Amino acid sequence: MVDGARKLRVLLSEGSSTSGREALTILGLAGHHVEVCDPSRWCLARYSRFVRKFHHCPGLRTDPAGFLRFVERLLARERFDVLLPTHEQGFAFARVSRRLAGRVGLALPDFADYRRVHSKAGFSRLLDQLGLPQPPTRIVTSADALREAVRLPSVVKTSVGTASRGIWFVRDESDLNLALYDLESNGGFDGEVLVQDLVTGTTEKAQSVFCRGRLLGFHTYRQVAAGVGGGEAIKESVSRPALRGYLEAIGAHLGWHGALSVDVIMPLDSATPLLIDCNPRLVEPMNAYRAGVDLVDLLLRVSLGETPGALPEGREGVRTHLAMQALLGSGSRDGTRRDIIRECWRIRSGTGVYTGSSEELTPVGLDWISALPLATTAALLLVSPQLASSLARGGFGAHLLDLESIRKIESDGFARDASAPDPGESRDDVGYNGSSSLP
Incomplete structure (x- = not known):
């Protein structure tokens, strides 16, 4: 520390x-x-x-x-x-x-390397270069090429996009037409578009901190329950040695300096993690912190020019949740007021899937002011659960790139x-x- x-x-x-x-x-x-x-x-x-x-x-x-x-x-x-x-x-x-x-x-890598992994297409090409596993992927630049590349079911993704923006799950012809309409209406084909086979499995995320190509800190968690937009509402720490090896290979190849996170699918029929996305930053580091891996402190030390020793692996089975995401997720899945009230009770009492879980986004016991956005979200959803999607869009603000x-x-x-x-x-x-x- x-x-x-x-x-x-x-x-x-x-x-x-x-x-x-x-x-x-x-x-x-x-x-x-x-x-x-x-x-x-x-x-x-x-x-x-x-x-x-x-x-x-x-x-x-x-x-x-x-x-x-x-x-x-x-x-x-x-x-x-x-x-x-x-x-x-x-x-x-x-x-x-x-x-x-x-x-x-x-603590940041060279701009060329940052730009490479920030682009979904660039990251996919890097995985191919390193021989690391990902779902079958095609990269296209036009509507006609997209139609030819799709094998149902597929996931269509713009090369630039974060917070679940620019992603379409295409399971039939109507889904494909909607994706094409959105892409053509919003200039999606001005850049590259990825088409990946849709793999059924558990969503996981791996986070790491590097010092000039050497992995110093690593943590992985799996999604227990989804929130709005597919983000994690409840997560649990897991051990993934193979995934650690993948990140070590990526970081060593790029001489990475700073934080690096990847999204992963663990297929139901395989023990091989498939890499699907990359973020050149830390993503929601509280689960790692609760599991005994303080990646934020490690990133501070690397930022100051130190060369700290590698952190030991954190504890498995540590469960944390984001109450706001859970409530928004309930509302976005056509939840009723009764569903919202029931979710609030489970969160408050720590029962059901929240048994043994701690709040990571709005920790009211540690930071009482964080109760304000949480209470406001709950109140608005009780007025109208259909507000969930519009409330979630409030996070897609001017702090993000396009x-x-x-x-x-x-x-x-x-x-x-x-x-x-x-x-x-x-x-x-x-x-x-x-x-x-x-x-």
């Missing part, structure tokens, strides 16, 4: 994601001074006693150069030990990592644009820099 006597000043790159919110809890419990940037004034992380100051910033998706400029000015004005990219902001930071290196501790913002970051002039004087200087000082200290 980071020296207990040394409390770090940490800047979180966003506060809207579940991953960022869980990292905040772990940092706060360790006593670190944490500040948060986010384009939403009412992001999830604002409802926490662990946030010392909130900084309202431009959106990564809508103004990536403005977002980076804001962060760099904040780093120049205030001292931070570590900049922690908890979501897709790492894409922008990796683009100018050399410029940031002298200002703050930051194809256009990725192209801006990849452009030759991005670094220059991000460092240029802002013609709307007063906007930066008044409109965006609405920093506020929180209790």
Whole structure:
């Protein structure tokens, strides 16, 4: 662990994601001074006693150069030990990592490697290159090619997309037509599209932290129950030595530095994990923390330039849940008010699938302010369970990337644009820099 006597000043790159919110809890419990940037004034992380100051910033998706400029000015004005990219902001930071290196501790790989695994098509090609298992996959760029590539049932995915966006489960012709309509309507064929055979099995996630190609920390959990959009509502830690070997191979090949997570399908008829997606960051690290693997602390140490020893494997069978995801999932599956009330009771009493499970997203006993978004979600769903899908879409905000913002970051002039004087200087000082200290 980071020296207990040394409390770090940490800047979180966003506060809207579940991953960022869980990292905040772990940092706060360790006593670190944490500040948060986010384009939403009412992001999830604002409802926490662990946030010392909130900084309202431009959106990564809508103004990536403005977002980076804001962060760099904040780093120049205030001292931070570590900049922690908890979501897709790492894409922008990796683009100018050399410029940031002298200002703050930051653990990121080379931009080319980050971009490679951030792209679903790039990650699939990497798996083929390394001979690592994935579902049968075809990569297409047109509607006609997609029709030819689909073998029912299939999963269709845009190469860019996170939080379950840009994914269609195609089980029949009507599903295929809907996927084609959505792709053509929203410019999905402006980039590459993946078509993968749909494999029946359990969804799992593996998380890791690397130091220049060497694996230092590893954790895997399986999905016990799904929430809205297919995300995990209840999860349980498991041991997957084969999967650890896959990640070691990926990290060593890329010389990876920082956090890396993968999504996995464990087929019902095979013991071989199939890799289906990659996130160049930590994804919801609280289950690992509860199992005895503090990946956030390890990432802090790597960010500070340390070369810590590898962590031992965590405990199996540790169950955690996200109550908000569970309630939204119940509502999205045509749940009734009675279903919502029943789910609230099971969560509150720790019965049924919640037996022995602990809350990881809104830990009210540790952080009482987190009760506000949880209670609001429950109240709205009791008014109308059909609100679940629209409430979940609130998390797909300006802190995420899309194809256009990725192209801006990849452009030759991005670094220059991000460092240029802002013609709307007063906007930066008044409109965006609405920093506020929180209790």
